[in-house]
Amino acid sequence: MSAEVTTRFDKAYIEAYSDKNNEPDWMKAFRLTGFEKALTLDMPKPDKTRITRWDFDSFEHDAVKSNAINDLSELPADIQKFVDLKEKQNLLILKDNHLIYKHATEGLMNNGVIFTDLNTALKDHPELVKAYFMTDAVTIDEHKLTALHAALVNGGAFVYVPKNVVVEEPLQAIFWQDQKDLALFNHVIIVAEENSELTYVENYLATHDETKAVANVIAEVFAKDNAKISFGSVDNFAHGTTSYINRRGLAERDAKIEWALGQMNDGNTISENITHLLGDSSVCYAKAVSVGRGDQIQNFTAKIVNYGKHSDGMIFQHGVMKDKATAIFHGIGKIVRGGTKANAEQESRVLMLSKDARGDANPILLIDEDDVTAGHAASVGRVDPVQLYYLMSRGISQQEAERLIIHGFLAPVVNEIPIKAVREQLTDVIERKVN
Amino acid sequence: MSGSTLEIRNLHVEIEGKEILKGVDLTIKGGEFHAIMGPNGTGKSTLASAIMGHPKYEVTKGEILIDGKDVLEMEVDERAKAGLFLAMQYPSEISGVTTSDFLRSSINAHREEGDEIPLMKFIKEMDNAMDYLEMDKNMSQRYLNEGFSGGEKKRNEILQLMLLKPAIGILDEIDSGLDIDALKVVSKGINKLRNENFGCLIITHYQRLLNYVTPDYVHVMMQGRVVKSGGPELVDRLESEGYEWIKEEFGIEDETVGE
Ligand SMILES: Nc1ncnc2c1ncn2[C@@H]1O[C@H](COP(=O)(O)OP(=O)(O)OP(=O)(O)O)[C@@H](O)[C@H]1O
Ligand SMILES: [Mg+2]
Numbered sequence: 061m062s063a064e065v066t067t068r069f070d071k072a073y074i075e076a077y078s079d080k081n082n083e084p085d086w087m088k089a090f091r092l093t094g095f096e097k098a099l100t101l102d103m104p105k106p107d108k109t110r111i112t113r114w115d116f117d118s119f120e121h122d123a124v125k126s127n128a129i130n131d132l133s134e135l136p137a138d139i140q141k142f143v144d145l146k147e148k149q150n151l152l153i154l155k156d157n158h159l160i161y162k163h164a165t166e167g168l169m170n171n172g173v174i175f176t177d178l179n180t181a182l183k184d185h186p187e188l189v190k191a192y193f194m195t196d197a198v199t200i201d202e203h204k205l206t207a208l209h210a211a212l213v214n215g216g217a218f219v220y221v222p223k224n225v226v227v228e229e230p231l232q233a234i235f236w237q238d239q240k241d242l243a244l245f246n247h248v249i250i251v252a253e254e255n256s257e258l259t260y261v262e263n264y265l266a267t268h269d270e271t272k273a274v275a276n277v278i279a280e281v282f283a284k285d286n287a288k289i290s291f292g293s294v295d296n297f298a299h300g301t302t303s304y305i306n307r308r309g310l311a312e313r314d315a316k317i318e319w320a321l322g323q324m325n326d327g328n329t330i331s332e333n334i335t336h337l338l339g340d341s342s343v344c345y346a347k348a349v350s351v352g353r354g355d356q357i358q359n360f361t362a363k364i365v366n367y368g369k370h371s372d373g374m375i376f377q378h379g380v381m382k383d384k385a386t387a388i389f390h391g392i393g394k395i396v397r398g399g400t401k402a403n404a405e406q407e408s409r410v411l412m413l414s415k416d417a418r419g420d421a422n423p424i425l426l427i428d429e430d431d432v433t434a435g436h437a438a439s440v441g442r443v444d445p446v447q448l449y450y451l452m453s454r455g456i457s458q459q460e461a462e463r464l465i466i467h468g469f470l471a472p473v474v475n476e477i478p479i480k481a482v483r484e485q486l487t488d489v490i491e492r493k494v495n
Numbered sequence: 496m497s498g499s500t501l502e503i504r505n506l507h508v509e510i511e512g513k514e515i516l517k518g519v520d521l522t523i524k525g526g527e528f529h530a531i532m533g534p535n536g537t538g539k540s541t542l543a544s545a546i547m548g549h550p551k552y553e554v555t556k557g558e559i560l561i562d563g564k565d566v567l568e569m570e571v572d573e574r575a576k577a578g579l580f581l582a583m584q585y586p587s588e589i590s591g592v593t594t595s596d597f598l599r600s601s602i603n604a605h606r607e608e609g610d611e612i613p614l615m616k617f618i619k620e621m622d623n624a625m626d627y628l629e630m631d632k633n634m635s636q637r638y639l640n641e642g643f644s645g646g647e648k649k650r651n652e653i654l655q656l657m658l659l660k661p662a663i664g665i666l667d668e669i670d671s672g673l674d675i676d677a678l679k680v681v682s683k684g685i686n687k688l689r690n691e692n693f694g695c696l697i698i699t700h701y702q703r704l705l706n707y708v709t710p711d712y713v714h715v716m717m718q719g720r721v722v723k724s725g726g727p728e729l730v731d732r733l734e735s736e737g738y739e740w741i742k743e744e745f746g747i748e749d750e751t752v753g754e
Contacts, residue, residue, distance in 0.1 A: 455575035455604035468591025
């Protein structure tokens, strides 16, 4: 890091910030540990992308408090679009790191489900948060950005579904950055206890663009025995925002985690999605799509580690690159010793729309066990002229034909997004980015 | 006179530097059904592809005109809008694009902006045509041609033909891979379009299809040229005697395009 964030903040600032938010003592101590480690740890070194000149320093940390809203109609149209207005959804909205709206259906409350912003969870369920906050999934000392994340976390959500509870309606969280230079150190924890099920969708949006800001986002997702978690997201940070995004899942016996990630940031981005299939017969489908445009540089990692016997991991990532955008897609399937009958599959494809764009697929299989199955497919290419010809032979213009092919290429993830409004917004964002 | 006229004059076509068509002449008018037969590798699909504007085929000489307008000057989509339609021997599979969305975009491409087909009307037309072709309605929600069986792909081509109602339809081996029932259904679809405004060029290897869809003219291609033309009786002779007699008549030893 160049201008050294760590010189702009000090222990006193961090203590004061924690006190102001009435956090439990362990959280304050945790922040201070993070800060100390951030002083000495190195920046992450994403494979094949040099980030030494990326600006992870220019940001404000503490926002003016945002006013709560009573009704979704008070939201600006741009934000409203992400919400299914007709029915009252399970929905959290954080504006500039502050909770401004929360609705949870009665059924949800009666079942003992916790669905709230991180700050409230720290007050109401401190021990529960403590058990999961940067303990078993992401750890504080992975590199400077995780340590800094612990020190400066300023927003997030906490979802806890008790044993045997199946939540039918999706849980939605919207993290909305309105203040131009504000950093988002956002932390999401999702816990699905044994035999429970849930669907969670998050949206990151910024209603400004060029001002420099930083997003440092971590999600930790825990699926206990036989639990099922479906996790959807649309990341849409603005051009001026430099992003570090880390989503990690732990799946125990017979558990299933499905990711459907729409990685649509406009600024430089490191995004990693790692799932550990710890339990026997656990399953992960990690699906992600991205569009790169302008001069942005992005580094994506999708990784699944199979520990459990008969565990099944499938990575699917499709990226579209235009203008002078650069991106690399790492797909890593790893099977450790003892993971007999495990399966590691992956498909990484990049569609190039301009000659100045650069895209790369980097599939890796690391297998330490004999009795397994694995496979990968990777490609980087242009729109197939014969497909274009077929569509155009029905009268469809070249532009429209390309549009159809691009949307089709990204459809496997778009179609997985569980909330209709979000699905439509992802389609819109794609439309905006590719045209 | 009604309908459109497609004129092909002295057409020479190369693929990857190799000359495949060596001077084809053919005129198809509205209301006329033409059949092209000929052994494998003699240039039939090349002719169809060159007319539609396949990116791999390069026209080096000759003309293609529709109602006097220069087809070779047109982009592929413009050719479709001028009235041409090609049911392809090997239709592309397009992942992520539903058949229904594709059909709707195709229909709208032939309409003015702002005059798009209303959704309900589209669904009704599509459903009717699918019923007529005895297609499973779920197919419309599947990705275009992806995982379709050979026969399903062919029906899907005819479905497009029926919905787009072009002035000139070119059908490249629409009967290959079809079982007897499917062949009847597909023929029924083609015959439904038969009227004085529709001209059709049917490429096939088999009499079977031509028993259901009777051609007015029959042409035989060899070595990248039309070597013989006649009426429907030519089909019977080819079916019983094969191509040997034509080869002898013209002193052809190797009927394929060759070097
Ligand atoms: N890419 C290519 N490079 C070289 N030759 C090619 C290429 N594509 C096609 N050809 C050749 O062009 C010739 C004509 O092919 P075409 O597909 O037009 O034949 P056809 O008459 O339609 O045959 P069939 O009855 O088997 O469909 C064949 O000899 C074929 O091998
Ligand atoms: Mg052919």
